[in-house]
Amino acid sequence: MIKLIPRVENSKAMILLSPLLALTLTALSALIIFIFILDDIKVSSVFFTLFVLPLTDSYLFPELLVKAAPLMIIGLGLSIGFRAGIWNIGAEGQYVIGGIAGGAVGLYFYNVEGFWLLPLMALAAIIGGMLYASIAAFLKIRYQVNEILVTLMLTYVAVLFLSAMLQGPLRNPAGFNFPESRIFHDSAMLPIIWGGTRLHVGFIIAIIISFVAWFGIKKHMFGMQIKISGSAPRAAKFAGFNDNKTVLYSLLISGGLAGLAGFFEASGPAGQLTPGLPQFYGFTAIIVAFLARLHPIGILFSSLLIALSYVGGEEVQIEYNLPSSITQIFQGMLLFYFLACDILIKYKVVLNKTKN
Amino acid sequence: MNESLFINIIIGISIASTPLIFAAIGELLVERSGVLNLGVEGMMIVGALLGFIVQFHTGNPFLAVVAALLGGMAISSIFAFLTQFLLTNQVATGLALTLFGLGFSAFAGRGYTEETIVLIKAVDIPVLSDIPFIGPLLFSMNPLVYLAFLMVYLVWWFLFRTKQGLILRSIGDNHDAAHAIGHNVVRYRFMAILFGGAMAGVGGAFLSLVQVPIWGEDMTAGRGWIALGLVVFASWQPFRIILGAILFGGITVLQLHAQGFDIRISAQYLSMLPYLATIIILVSLRIRLKNKTNRTVPNCLGRIFHSTS
Numbered sequence: 256m257i258k259l260i261p262r263v264e265n266s267k268a269m270i271l272l273s274p275l276l277a278l279t280l281t282a283l284s285a286l287i288i289f290i291f292i293l294d295d296i297k298v299s300s301v302f303f304t305l306f307v308l309p310l311t312d313s314y315l316f317p318e319l320l321v322k323a324a325p326l327m328i329i330g331l332g333l334s335i336g337f338r339a340g341i342w343n344i345g346a347e348g349q350y351v352i353g354g355i356a357g358g359a360v361g362l363y364f365y366n367v368e369g370f371w372l373l374p375l376m377a378l379a380a381i382i383g384g385m386l387y388a389s390i391a392a393f394l395k396i397r398y399q400v401n402e403i404l405v406t407l408m409l410t411y412v413a414v415l416f417l418s419a420m421l422q423g424p425l426r427n428p429a430g431f432n433f434p435e436s437r438i439f440h441d442s443a444m445l446p447i448i449w450g451g452t453r454l455h456v457g458f459i460i461a462i463i464i465s466f467v468a469w470f471g472i473k474k475h476m477f478g479m480q481i482k483i484s485g486s487a488p489r490a491a492k493f494a495g496f497n498d499n500k501t502v503l504y505s506l507l508i509s510g511g512l513a514g515l516a517g518f519f520e521a522s523g524p525a526g527q528l529t530p531g532l533p534q535f536y537g538f539t540a541i542i543v544a545f546l547a548r549l550h551p552i553g554i555l556f557s558s559l560l561i562a563l564s565y566v567g568g569e570e571v572q573i574e575y576n577l578p579s580s581i582t583q584i585f586q587g588m589l590l591f592y593f594l595a596c597d598i599l600i601k602y603k604v605v606l607n608k609t610k611n
Numbered sequence: 612m613n614e615s616l617f618i619n620i621i622i623g624i625s626i627a628s629t630p631l632i633f634a635a636i637g638e639l640l641v642e643r644s645g646v647l648n649l650g651v652e653g654m655m656i657v658g659a660l661l662g663f664i665v666q667f668h669t670g671n672p673f674l675a676v677v678a679a680l681l682g683g684m685a686i687s688s689i690f691a692f693l694t695q696f697l698l699t700n701q702v703a704t705g706l707a708l709t710l711f712g713l714g715f716s717a718f719a720g721r722g723y724t725e726e727t728i729v730l731i732k733a734v735d736i737p738v739l740s741d742i743p744f745i746g747p748l749l750f751s752m753n754p755l756v757y758l759a760f761l762m763v764y765l766v767w768w769f770l771f772r773t774k775q776g777l778i779l780r781s782i783g784d785n786h787d788a789a790h791a792i793g794h795n796v797v798r799y800r801f802m803a804i805l806f807g808g809a810m811a812g813v814g815g816a817f818l819s820l821v822q823v824p825i826w827g828e829d830m831t832a833g834r835g836w837i838a839l840g841l842v843v844f845a846s847w848q849p850f851r852i853i854l855g856a857i858l859f860g861g862i863t864v865l866q867l868h869a870q871g872f873d874i875r876i877s878a879q880y881l882s883m884l885p886y887l888a889t890i891i892i893l894v895s896l897r898i899r900l901k902n903k904t905n906r907t908v909p910n911c912l913g914r915i916f917h918s919t920s
Contacts, residue, residue: 398897419879583714594699
């Protein structure tokens, strides 16, 4: 019989090894799936396109960084709440609202030049995301309503709101009734930092935010507070930490960052508001946060990893006509394996013969 | 209001609320055992797909529903295995299940997006359905609607009228104590999770077999999450699930009729109603309870159980 024996101390080796094990298992499962579904295409070339090409190809690599930026920013925000046991699952909604808010400011000042426009748009996006997340915070603090359900329901509402805006006030007046906004003018577009690609300044900002979050959690009192609120709620109460403040701040931070990511998407790769703004980043960022064990620097890496699967998935779709939903399957599987492998950190697995 | 419009509205409500009843009553039993499975949306969409595929190929609605049931069960077994044997975090695992289920069904169903099937029709119960007014209202429903109500009754009966139900509830309230007096916590929870998966699968299949004859990868549209909200709204009491589901069905039907009547609100704002209603209903529940803690919440909900002995 297989038995689990709790370890006295968490295994340090396993903390590093278990993600690698999870990755290996995901790759193996991917291999098995491919052997099943691919008839006349070589499995090895699909594998190469999916996992290696995005790192080596001069067009795909910057695309990988473009995709990693929103995942990193949203994942960072979510990780702060998750540490405190505040489950903001609807970052996708805050992302959409941020995109609408930032985009609306850009469209309001259409053709107005000025260095102040981008910061203003970013500010609008952050405030938009914060306000939207604060609905869940208010309802949780005032009425103890579960934030998971509220943020999720508001995600569906946000996507419908985007659609209403694109058929109404934000629709391109010269767009033949297509539900799309005007294409942003130059001042409302994020500067490109790698000529000839779509890589924009948002990526650098994402990295800066990672380090700020890292120092914040290490040095700032609030970092301590959310850590303890999550792991030992009673102790946190005795220490005089305010539950409500934890709820409010972690939702505001994650909402604001999700909003910022929405603005980066709209003013970066998209360049306008379209119904395609929601890209599932808000949900995928949950995987990003978990894979990193909620650690800011870990998120830097896990967002790159997940971005790799996005870009690789799109590429096999183009080259081999495989559905891009395969990416989502791998991401889900990776999280399953990762959660499962984590048991090796806290428990020793032993095979023992039953004896009495 | 004329009689046939009234009957149509009632039937519309029953059609809109049945998937929620299935998914929520399954999740209710799961949560009563102390497990929080956030994968309802993922299990529903898998059920919707499998039901559709089997109906498309065999044309046999019974097989289609069974396939959806087994599919929901199969995917929930991943969650059961991870949370019960590998002691993973239930919130994270449930979310992973939803993401995986959505991805899996989008992938596996890619060849079916342009197909249509024969819907499962309502059945007139002989003699009884001929009674004026009451007949078409109560005895000419879709068989799955009756099944949903039956499941609610059965779950209530199981939880409150059988020994196993009592054990399941005690496990949900205090798994350590239940374990100490010799009950197999993991086995009960595993079974409960599989039941929840089966019900979510059937609920999902109702969407693709009764509501619309097509398959779409986003056809659950948050109903799994609304079902989770319903369990909270019902305060973990089976019969209140029906009340909550009818409320949502009513809002959905209202929204559809309003769109038909050309009211000057864009369709998007009307479509927001079910989601906003979920939030409003959860808030109103808390207002009704004032500041009292909800005593019906299973105490061990979401907590990991590991026996050392």
